Amino acid sequence: MREHFSSKGILVLGEVRSGHLHPAVFELTAKARLLADDLGSDVSVLLMYSDIDVSPERLVSYGADRVLCASDSRLRLFDQEVQSRILFRTIKDLEPEIVLAPATTSGRTVMPAVAAMLRTGLTADCTGLDIDPETGQLLQTRPAIGGNIMATIRTPEHRPQMATVRPRTFAIPEPDPGRKGSVTGMSLPDHCFESRVVALGLERRSGDDVNIQDRDVIVSGGKGMKRSENFHLLRDLAELLGGGVGASRMAVDHKWIGYPHQVGLSGKVVAPKVYFAVGISGSVQHLAGMHTAGLIVAINKDPEAPIFRVADIGLCGDLFDIVPRIVRSVMARKEVSG
Amino acid sequence: MRIAVLIKQVPDTDDVRMDEQTGTMIREGVGAIINPLDLHALQQGLDIRSSMGGCVTAVSMGPSQAESALREALALGADEVIFLSDPRFAASDTWATARTLAAAIEKTGPYDIILAGEKATDGETGQVGPEVAVMLGIPFSTYVSRVDPEGDASVVVSRTVEDGTERQRLPLPCLLTVLRDINEPAMPTLSGKKKARRADLPVWSLDLLGLPHDDSGLKGSPTRVVKIFHPQIARNPRLFKGEDIEKGITELTAELESLGVIEKGRMS
Numbered sequence: 001m002r003e004h005f006s007s008k009g010i011l012v013l014g015e016v017r018s019g020h021l022h023p024a025v026f027e028l029t030a031k032a033r034l035l036a037d038d039l040g041s042d043v044s045v046l047l048m049y050s051d052i053d054v055s056p057e058r059l060v061s062y063g064a065d066r067v068l069c070a071s072d073s074r075l076r077l078f079d080q081e082v083q084s085r086i087l088f089r090t091i092k093d094l095e096p097e098i099v100l101a102p103a104t105t106s107g108r109t110v111m112p113a114v115a116a117m118l119r120t121g122l123t124a125d126c127t128g129l130d131i132d133p134e135t136g137q138l139l140q141t142r143p144a145i146g147g148n149i150m151a152t153i154r155t156p157e158h159r160p161q162m163a164t165v166r167p168r169t170f171a172i173p174e175p176d177p178g179r180k181g182s183v184t185g186m187s188l189p190d191h192c193f194e195s196r197v198v199a200l201g202l203e204r205r206s207g208d209d210v211n212i213q214d215r216d217v218i219v220s221g222g223k224g225m226k227r228s229e230n231f232h233l234l235r236d237l238a239e240l241l242g243g244g245v246g247a248s249r250m251a252v253d254h255k256w257i258g259y260p261h262q263v264g265l266s267g268k269v270v271a272p273k274v275y276f277a278v279g280i281s282g283s284v285q286h287l288a289g290m291h292t293a294g295l296i297v298a299i300n301k302d303p304e305a306p307i308f309r310v311a312d313i314g315l316c317g318d319l320f321d322i323v324p325r326i327v328r329s330v331m332a333r334k335e336v337s338g
Numbered sequence: 339m340r341i342a343v344l345i346k347q348v349p350d351t352d353d354v355r356m357d358e359q360t361g362t363m364i365r366e367g368v369g370a371i372i373n374p375l376d377l378h379a380l381q382q383g384l385d386i387r388s389s390m391g392g393c394v395t396a397v398s399m400g401p402s403q404a405e406s407a408l409r410e411a412l413a414l415g416a417d418e419v420i421f422l423s424d425p426r427f428a429a430s431d432t433w434a435t436a437r438t439l440a441a442a443i444e445k446t447g448p449y450d451i452i453l454a455g456e457k458a459t460d461g462e463t464g465q466v467g468p469e470v471a472v473m474l475g476i477p478f479s480t481y482v483s484r485v486d487p488e489g490d491a492s493v494v495v496s497r498t499v500e501d502g503t504e505r506q507r508l509p510l511p512c513l514l515t516v517l518r519d520i521n522e523p524a525m526p527t528l529s530g531k532k533k534a535r536r537a538d539l540p541v542w543s544l545d546l547l548g549l550p551h552d553d554s555g556l557k558g559s560p561t562r563v564v565k566i567f568h569p570q571i572a573r574n575p576r577l578f579k580g581e582d583i584e585k586g587i588t589e590l591t592a593e594l595e596s597l598g599v600i601e602k603g604r605m606s
């Protein structure tokens with residue numbers, strides 16, 4: 001039975017969006033390296049792009065044995081049909097044991113399509129990946145029901161074992177510039193690019209609306225913010241810390257801030273280094289979106305608010321008094337160190 | 339225009355309370371609701387029906403109590419419902435769920451547009467929609483926050499993604515998974531509620547669907563849950579109030595500095 005699991009390697013779907021290699025690809029390549037070492041197998045990374053802002057060779061120093069580059073101007077805009085087909089072909093070609101992708105909008109779109117084509121299992125949004133020493137199978141751990149339960153899942157019979165992984169789950173190690181590996185261009189026949197979907201364009205967001213999931217610091221406001229105008233307090237603090245502004249569902253429902261800022265079960269799941277919950281009581285639906293943050297800071301006038309139970313630092317009082325005081329304190333510290 | 343909307347019944351997380359001792363969710367007595375994003379999918383189906391004419395069919399797979407979700411869909415304006423319920427569907431993973439839904443759609447279709455919420459609040463996978471589309475052999479799009487039908491041949495959709503909004507054109511039939519900013523779901527109407535109460539809800543079993551037994555439920559699921567556990571929240575909450583707040587802010591500032599986030603921000 002053991003031979004059945006003798007591994008043909010791990011394939012990482014490397015995401016390149018608008019010419020930018022997603023940092024999660026380094027994270028996932030390094031994690032795949034650790035898993036491959038357990039299995040005694042190798043790591044391949046597939047990149048699909050028309051332009052790319054880093055040299056694909058860099059992935060070798062993070063643990064890739066082979067980087068496969070599908071580079072074509074027709075890959076400039078995301079097309080789920082084309083990307084699914086190229087990933088499918090690559091899997092058929094390499095026959096990997098395991099396929100991993102970042103749990104981004106693209107990864108969460110392409111991976112289920114390919115899993116359905118291959119009639120295999122796919123586990124979404126994993127926050128833990130291990131190799132079972134007995135069977136060599138991939139143990140995929142993920143939060144469910146808003147992070148209240150963790151489930152470990154495996155795919156016993158079907159291959160490959162597929163998982164999307166929440167970005168910022170694993171630490172990115174120091175690269176090893178001495179590592180050896182290959183970078184190969186893939187030649188793809190024209191029919192790979194046929195698609196029923198017509199990608200018409202991408203309108204990029206800018207300024208305040210940048211994606212909060214990439215930020216090290218998120219300052220979120222809830223019901224206690226009282227009105228849209230008061231969010232400038234949070235923007236001031238966020239800007240000072242190089243962060244973004246988030247919100248509870250309540251704040252979005254009141255139209256104080258747009259839906260892309262919503263953190264929680266029906267919004268975004270975030271894992272920044274520092275999360276501020278300002279005037280947010282901490283419903284299950286909100287906690288599900290942020291409880292894995294590094295440092296959680298809660299500011300609320302109600303000492304019984306559930307948010308204080310998950311916060312490392314709770315400041316109980318008037319947020320309109322406390323937030324400006326934090327801003328002043330941080331600015332004073334900057335002057336000292338700056 | 340024939341429109342199908344995929345609906346899932348989920349626990350009402352607004353109802354959920356935390357057990358203070360264990361830090362886990364108390365699920366007893368928690369109500370069941372239509373997955374919030376599926377309500378937006380249903381509303382989108384109703385909006386397309388208003389502008390183009392047609393029929394909206396809500397489809398759900400679930401245990402017998404999930405019938406109430408389909409009655410609610412009728413009350414909200416769905417023309418008809420398909421209820422897939424069979425003990426042999428139990429423990430389906432996303433692949434087996436998609437296979438079952440796809441079989442029902444094939445059996446009762448064809449549909450021009452199939453809509454679903456981007457993900458459900460309980461499983462949070464977002465996988466079933468794309469899997470159903472691939473099994474049906476139709477194009478699909480995800481994270482859709484706007485749909486503009488172009489006659490009965492195609493739709494233009496806006497997708498909200500990490501760095502902006504993508505626009506795509508898809509031919510019909512197609513499947514779309516939607517986000518909550520696509521519309522504001524309406525409340526059920528009185529006539530809808532009456533209709534929902536009176537409606538006869540036939541139940542589709544595995545045999546009626548004509549699905550091979552090996553394709554559904556636990557048997558048809560490539561994945562297996564091997565362990566369930568409660569995450570330990572390793573936090574040691576420090577609460578500062580009144581006079582102590584200044585001390586709290588000082589500690590916070592020191593921690594922000596040690597985490598390296600202070601020098602990163604701009605001076606304002």
